[in-house]
Amino acid sequence: MALALVLFAAPAFAQDHSGHQGHPSGEQPEAVPAETEIDPHAGHDMASTGSQYLDYAEGSGTSRLPGGEGAMHGLHIMSGDWMLMAHGTASLQYTDHSGPRGDSQTYVTSMAMVTAQRDTDWGRIQFKSMLSLEPLMAPPGYPNLFATGETAYGLPIVDRQHPHDLFMELAARVDINAGNGSVFVYGGPVGEPAIGPSAFMHRGSAKFNPEPPITHHWFDSTHITYGVITAGYAAPKWQIEASAFRGREPDEDRWDIETPKLDSWSVRATFNPSPRWSVQASYGQIKEPEPIHPGEDEQRFTASAHYGDGKLSAMGAFSAKKRHHGDTSTAWLGEVNWDLDQHNSLFGRAENVSNDELFPNPLDPLHDTAFRVTKLQAGYARRIPVGPFELALGGSLSAYAKPAALDAAYGDNPWGYTVFARISLGH
Numbered sequence: 214m215a216l217a218l219v220l221f222a223a224p225a226f227a228q229d230h231s232g233h234q235g236h237p238s239g240e241q242p243e244a245v246p247a248e249t250e251i252d253p254h255a256g257h258d259m260a261s262t263g264s265q266y267l268d269y270a271e272g273s274g275t276s277r278l279p280g281g282e283g284a285m286h287g288l289h290i291m292s293g294d295w296m297l298m299a300h301g302t303a304s305l306q307y308t309d310h311s312g313p314r315g316d317s318q319t320y321v322t323s324m325a326m327v328t329a330q331r332d333t334d335w336g337r338i339q340f341k342s343m344l345s346l347e348p349l350m351a352p353p354g355y356p357n358l359f360a361t362g363e364t365a366y367g368l369p370i371v372d373r374q375h376p377h378d379l380f381m382e383l384a385a386r387v388d389i390n391a392g393n394g395s396v397f398v399y400g401g402p403v404g405e406p407a408i409g410p411s412a413f414m415h416r417g418s419a420k421f422n423p424e425p426p427i428t429h430h431w432f433d434s435t436h437i438t439y440g441v442i443t444a445g446y447a448a449p450k451w452q453i454e455a456s457a458f459r460g461r462e463p464d465e466d467r468w469d470i471e472t473p474k475l476d477s478w479s480v481r482a483t484f485n486p487s488p489r490w491s492v493q494a495s496y497g498q499i500k501e502p503e504p505i506h507p508g509e510d511e512q513r514f515t516a517s518a519h520y521g522d523g524k525l526s527a528m529g530a531f532s533a534k535k536r537h538h539g540d541t542s543t544a545w546l547g548e549v550n551w552d553l554d555q556h557n558s559l560f561g562r563a564e565n566v567s568n569d570e571l572f573p574n575p576l577d578p579l580h581d582t583a584f585r586v587t588k589l590q591a592g593y594a595r596r597i598p599v600g601p602f603e604l605a606l607g608g609s610l611s612a613y614a615k616p617a618a619l620d621a622a623y624g625d626n627p628w629g630y631t632v633f634a635r636i637s638l639g640h
Contacts, residue, residue: 268280268488269485272416273411273436275454276412278491279491280489281520281523282417282526285639286639287300287301288300298327298328298330300325301324301637302322304423304634304636305319305321305635306321306355306631308424311624312623312627313621315356315624316356318355321347324343324381325345327342336388337386338388339386341385342382345378347467348379350376352366354374354375355373357372357373357425358372358623359613361570365465367465371571374424375465382404383470384404393448394447395446397447403437404438404443405438406438406456406477407443407455407479407481410433410515410517411433412436416519418521418548419548419550420550420560421558422609423608424590428546431532431544432532440474442456443456453480454480454481456481459471460476464504477497477500479496480496481493481496491519491521494515496513496515497513510537512534513533513535516532525549526549526551527547528547528549529547530546531546542567546562548563560591561589561592565588572622584615584616585616587614587615590611593607603637604634605633605634608631611631
């Protein structure tokens with residue numbers, strides 16, 4: 214519904230790429246000539262300003278990305294003292310994966326964002342919302358070989374990706390100028406705590422990739438959290454923050470807002486040494502995140518480095534998570550997107566993860582056995598401007614490496630492909 218409103222209302226407004234990027238205090242970055250006047254909370258689109266990057270761009274929740282990635286594209290509309298931003302994507306996809314556990318399906322993923330921001334003489338106020346129509350899918354979602362996490366019909370989801378909830382974010386952020394940065398508070402009934410890198414839907418390194426990472430529940434599964442409060446200090450080149458939030462992941466009723474709680478905590482530090490780089494490390498104590506592991510809290514550590522220069526966006530990341538009474542499970546993730554020119558993009562992802570949830574049936578002899586799996590994916594997107602929208606047509610191929618003990622369940626050499634047609638607001 215919200216996505217439809219964004220997409221159909223778009224032609225009525227003029228398009229602007231000005232976005233909102235770094236410098237809560239208004240400090241001027243070195244990359245911008247001294248004579249250039251800067252809005253302390255506004256970014257610069259790289260297509261129009263070349264090397265004039267700010268130190269960081271805003272990712273999902275309170276996370277940061279390299280300033281060189283530029284502000285999020287979409288519609289930016291001034292209404293009095295408020296700047297309204299609307300962004301939306303919808304992707305029609307067909308995926309097919311081989312092997313006994315492989316499957317094929319046609320489905321649609323979607324996301325719509327509407328934010329309002331006002332700058333004041335003492336800081337900034339932001340209201341954030343993000344919604345999805347993916348709850349229209351059946352609870353098991355769509356095929357994603359070797360992915361695990363959450364439940365459908367009371368059973369663990371394995372080899373599939375669950376749909377996102379209708380409400381992905383309903384939150385606000387207030388920054389108060391302090392020194393060369395700002396003290397900030399972020400929170401709401403639906404939000405994202407300070408743990409992990411920016412969620413995959415918001416990373417430039419994954420912007421055309423039609424498949425979610427199979428390591429999603431190691432890095433950014435907390436991007437939809439029912440109840441979160443984050444406080445921190447944001448400076449032009451670094452940020453430190455701490456969150457209290459609800460640890461339990463969303464249930465399979467994707468339409469509602471679940472009861473907020475503050476039973477978990479996390480801390481994160483982010484460093485932007487230059488406009489092209491953003492590095493974060495985070496740690497969290499998460500209360501019973503998975504219903505299939507009742508009474509088992511989780512300790513999670515993540516570290517990631519992002520690079521963005523306007524054409525090339527890349528990320529490398531590591532995560533280690535340990536359930537109480539369980540072993541530590543690690544994951545590695547590398548992904549890249551390269552915009553060759555205004556119409557052609559190449560993308561790829563490499564993942565390696567140790568997963569003990571591939572056989573959830575307690576009677577299975579392989580139940581709770583950890584298997585290390587590698588996924589390699591490469592793809593191409595052809596981008597076509599359509600007024601204020603961008604249509605991307607493309608596809609990707611995936612191959613997997615796994616232990617021989619998984620041959621009976623997955624086949625000797627499982628592989629798969631996904632083709633897509635993606636419409637987005639802004640380009």
